[in-house]
Amino acid sequence: MERGVEEERILEELEDAARRNIPYGRVLSSMCTVPHPIALKACKRFIVSNLGDPKLFPGTASLERACIGMLGELLHLPSASGYITTGGTESNIQALRTARQLKKADPGRANIVLPESAHYSFDKAAQMLGVTLRRAPLDDELKVNVDAMRELIDRDTIALVAVAGTTEFGQVDPIEEISGLAQDEGLFLHVDAAFGGFVIPFLEDPSRYRFDFELPGVMSVAIDPHKMGMSTIPSGGLLYREEGHMRALEISAQYLTSQVQFSLAGTRSGASAAATYAVMRHLGREGYRRIVSECMANTKLLYDRLKAMGLEPVIKPVLNIVTFKVPDAQRVRKRLCDMNWYVSTTSRPEALRMVVMPHVTREVIEAYVADLKKVLDV
Numbered sequence: 001m002e003r004g005v006e007e008e009r010i011l012e013e014l015e016d017a018a019r020r021n022i023p024y025g026r027v028l029s030s031m032c033t034v035p036h037p038i039a040l041k042a043c044k045r046f047i048v049s050n051l052g053d054p055k056l057f058p059g060t061a062s063l064e065r066a067c068i069g070m071l072g073e074l075l076h077l078p079s080a081s082g083y084i085t086t087g088g089t090e091s092n093i094q095a096l097r098t099a100r101q102l103k104k105a106d107p108g109r110a111n112i113v114l115p116e117s118a119h120y121s122f123d124k125a126a127q128m129l130g131v132t133l134r135r136a137p138l139d140d141e142l143k144v145n146v147d148a149m150r151e152l153i154d155r156d157t158i159a160l161v162a163v164a165g166t167t168e169f170g171q172v173d174p175i176e177e178i179s180g181l182a183q184d185e186g187l188f189l190h191v192d193a194a195f196g197g198f199v200i201p202f203l204e205d206p207s208r209y210r211f212d213f214e215l216p217g218v219m220s221v222a223i224d225p226h227k228m229g230m231s232t233i234p235s236g237g238l239l240y241r242e243e244g245h246m247r248a249l250e251i252s253a254q255y256l257t258s259q260v261q262f263s264l265a266g267t268r269s270g271a272s273a274a275a276t277y278a279v280m281r282h283l284g285r286e287g288y289r290r291i292v293s294e295c296m297a298n299t300k301l302l303y304d305r306l307k308a309m310g311l312e313p314v315i316k317p318v319l320n321i322v323t324f325k326v327p328d329a330q331r332v333r334k335r336l337c338d339m340n341w342y343v344s345t346t347s348r349p350e351a352l353r354m355v356v357m358p359h360v361t362r363e364v365i366e367a368y369v370a371d372l373k374k375v376l377d378v
């Protein structure tokens with residue numbers, strides 16, 4: 001394109017593209033939601049800052065440190081180290097990279113033991129790091145079987161992974177037990193709480209699901225502000241119990257102002273840290289508790305409505321994810337899509353999956369259930 005196009009025309013093109021996007025209102029498949037307005041304001045103000053070069057942006061860097069402090073407090077370790085990542089995928093890749101660096105493992109032999117339900121980002125990590133994944137089977141409630149994890153450990157195992165809020169079913173692994181296993185075996189334990197990290201602490205009885213640094217075996221945690229944290233995309237959090245562990249990722253970065261870098265991305269957005277800082281400070285625990293309590297009440301509403309239709313749940317919801325068995329789930333998903341409802345399906349077992357994010361209100365659920373009845377002819 002030799003000649004540029006005038007601004008007005010481009011803005012029209014952008015509007016046109018934006019209008020073709022699906023508004024969150026009828027989306028029950030996503031783990032993201034409309035960000036809090038204060039996160040949007042902060043994002044806009046800091047969009048030009050680059051945390052890959054933090055000495056040029058000391059103000060933004062201080063916001064990132066404050067985010068890590070707040071996330072650490074939430075996860076029972078105010079002194080935790082870490083940084084704001086692009087999301088759960090980067091956090092999981094970096095956590096496994098840390099374990100590999102710490103063990104100075106031979107990549108050709110090293111393995112990681114994790115639940116069958118762990119997110120596919122671990123497959124990306126394994127490919128990049130050249131390590132093998134050993135996936136342990138789940139029990140009837142879709143939590144990992146800890147005895148099976150123990151049996152998979154051998155002398156080349158470099159880390160264990162547990163999940164606090166599985167992507168498909170929202171289940172929480174028995175992390176207290178896995179923490180004990182990690183300590184017995186002297187292994188690095190990473191907890192993927194990308195989804196559950198901003199839900200579990202705000203449940204009515206959070207002590208039912210202990211998952212974070214209060215468990216002595218937990219060495220790192222992934223927690224995503226851009227999911228239930230109400231921040232803007234891309235905002236993830238990777239936290240470490242020990243600063244020295246994060247330092248295992250250090251790479252010399254001579255041409256920059258900071259000399260060393262431990263993040264996966266080089267140039268990285270300061271807007272994510274600013275947005276996360278703003279929304280966490282603004283909502284406080286009280287605000288998140290209110291949001292989670294509403295999501296859980298709506299989760300129960302959807303669960304009760306689907307049960308009343310005679311459908312069978314896969315598990316009783318632990319977090320704000322509802323899964324029900326329906327005959328030919330793929331066909332049902334497509335029919336719902338034709339009616340502008342966006343849900344997803346799970347594979348094992350096959351089921352319809354709905355994530356009750358803050359935009360999935362009572363009214364949305366009632367309208368959705370009415371349409372689902374038509375699709376299922378009940």
Ligand code: PLP
Nearest residue numbers: 031087088089119167192194195
């Ligand atoms: N971990 C869990 C448990 C997830 O549910 C997801 C995404 O859904 C991820 C990691 C990856 O997060 P992201 O897509 O933000 O990289």
